[in-house]
Amino acid sequence: MVLLLTPIFVPIITQVGMDPVHFGILMMSIVTLGGMTWPSGSAMFAVCSLMNVSIEEYSIESIPFIAAVGRSDRCAALCARPRASGCRASPLAADDAVGAACSGSDPIPSEIDMKQTWRWFGPHDLTSIDDIIQSGAEGVVSALHHIPNGEVWTPEEIALRQRQIGTRKDGSPSGLRWDVVESLPISEDIKQQTGDWRLHIANYQTSLRHLAEAGLEVICYNFMPVLDWTRTALRWRLAHGGTCMRFELNDFAAFDIHILERKGAGGRLPRDCGRGSGPALCRYERCPIKSPSPAA
Secondary structure (H helix, E strand, C coil), X not given: CHHHHHHHHHHHHHHCCCCHHHHHHHHHHHHHHHXXXXXXXXXXXXXXXXXXXXXXXXXXXXXXXXXXXXXXXHHHHHHCCCHHXXXXXXXXXXXXXXXXXXCXXXXXXXXXXXXXXXXXXXXXXXXXXXXXXXXXXXXXXXXXXXXXXXXCCCHHHHHHHHHHHCECCCCCECCXXXXXXXXXXXXXXXXXXXXXXXXXXXXXXXXXXXXXXXXXXXXXXXXXXXXCCCCCEEEEECCCCCEEEECCHXXXXXXXXXXXXXXXXXXXXXXXXXXXXXXXXXXXXXXXXXXCCCCC
């Protein structure tokens, strides 16, 4: 649908003065919402089939996610107003604040400044700052992953990463800057409201202030429940020598049943999935079960 409708809509929205980037966000949000809900709901039907759940169960569990996508549609719609209106709506503005955001004194610019950036994992990344410069990237997306989740990102650590990005191997300026914080992670204690979750929230707020004081304005975060990656192999070796991420249901079932020990996990999986002995159950260092009984 995107491939079919984009060539039709782009000339129309351009003529009425609507920002193409904002329209693209709005269009993709609507497509996502359509895939999550009936009657078309391709993603909904696929999930229900793979997880062996009913549409009713899926619909109840997906309400928060549908609400989030619907809210993003509303924000994107506010941002996609024609330039002729002289309104620059903030995507963070609530409905009641739209009038304040749309004062008419701050018109939307005719061009959007977009930068090509490169994700860099720090000094231990095999890709160096010199390599990033050669790629043609104009900025860097990075994070302080060596700091445990829940601890404060100090001004000293932030400044160090900025210097690392701004310096080539020979010590000369790279011309690059830390433009985007790839992730300021949410700790597991915050997700579950256990342990030191209140302290972690306070530390998170402090880290945000430190980043803002250092001039970093674009900050992302991951709030992924239980697992950060739904992949069972992050470096699967291919026949030609390259690596990729891979998902194997047997491996995931072994993890879900025998490590997480999630209640009822085995009831929604294929009969033999994750229950036999072999490589699938021996791959995880923390797994105490090597040859579980068929009843496990």
